[in-house]
Amino acid sequence: MKLQDLAEKADVSPATVSRVFSHHPNIRPEIRKRVLALAREHGYFHRLSTKQKNVVIILPDKEIYPIRNCLEMAMMALTQELPRRDFRIEVLPQGNMDRLDSIQFCGAVAIGAEPNDFKHWEHMYSAPLVLVDRDVPFESSSVYSVRSDEMQGMALAIEHFHQRGCKKIGTIIHGLAGTGNADQRHAGIMQGLKQFGYPAHEGLVHLARDEQYMELIGKLLNQGVDALFCPGGNAGIITAYALSIFNKQVPNDVSLITSEYKFYSAFATPPQTTITQDHQALAKTATDMIEAHLSQSPSVRQVLLPYNMIVRDSVRYVE
Helix, strand or coil: CCHHHHHHHHCCCHHHHHHHHCCCCCCCHHHHHHHHHHHHHHCCCCCCCCCCCEEEEEECCHHHCCCHHHHHHHHHHHHHHHHHCCCEEEEEEHHHHHHHHHCCCCEEEEECCCHHHHCCHHHHCCCCEEEECCCCCCCCCCEEEEEECHHHHHHHHHHHHHHCCCCCEEEEEECCCCCCCHHHHHHHHHHHHHHCCCCCCCCCEEEECHHHHHHHHHHHHHCCCCEEEECCCCHHHHHHHHHHHCCCCCCCCCEEEEECCCCCHHHCCCCCEEEECCHHHHHHHHHHHHHHHHCCCCCCCEEEECCEEECCCCCCCCC
């Protein structure tokens, strides 16, 4: 179907159809709805203009996304990379996504949002969407994913403990089962523990909210762990505080690895060894995917990027 055919079926001009797909604000809602419905019915996809250079960054609502630091670091990288490619940026909370119907954009990037929230994306918008830090669990020609390799990242921390001679590792993963990256991290930790010959059972690997850390750290210390791995959330701050309450020193009594927390990890006492995502690479890959889609160039739907480790002073060598 051509644009002219769609215009005829919708009883509007071809220019009006073009304005609908470019999200022109002066199109009446009933016309927009009719054109989009007919486009979905007949499988019509409007070719986006490469001159349209607005990218929407979709942020999760605060109440469902407590891990603000990761979001901020990804956001900072995107606000550097997109303008470098001459894209303009509009930031939109996920709760205000109905605004997408009234703005012009050629691509979107969603950070840390749940994939199923976008399962109808390609039927609603012709612009590409890149999910950052999440998988694409459904087939789509216009939804992409760039994320860090959770299995590799978890193994990276376990291997570092192994190299330093730690004997028994306890783990607290920020989050709950079935949400975010919690399940992938749990699987990666269990695999890493088994790979390097450590005890691997549910008594040593927990998923938790912030308020549960104190109790869980006490239980892990009672089991004689000499190392703690606490990825995600505010775990670096919370775990350091909890260990001080239990009168345990890092790393003399307990070695500690957490996720990188900007403006804290390097200045903790002692500075914390962390795993960290490559946020610049995440932003570059997301922008590459948008450009490839707009130019109709080949592009993979999902890219996995490795975690890095920042070695500081919170893991001791065991003789």
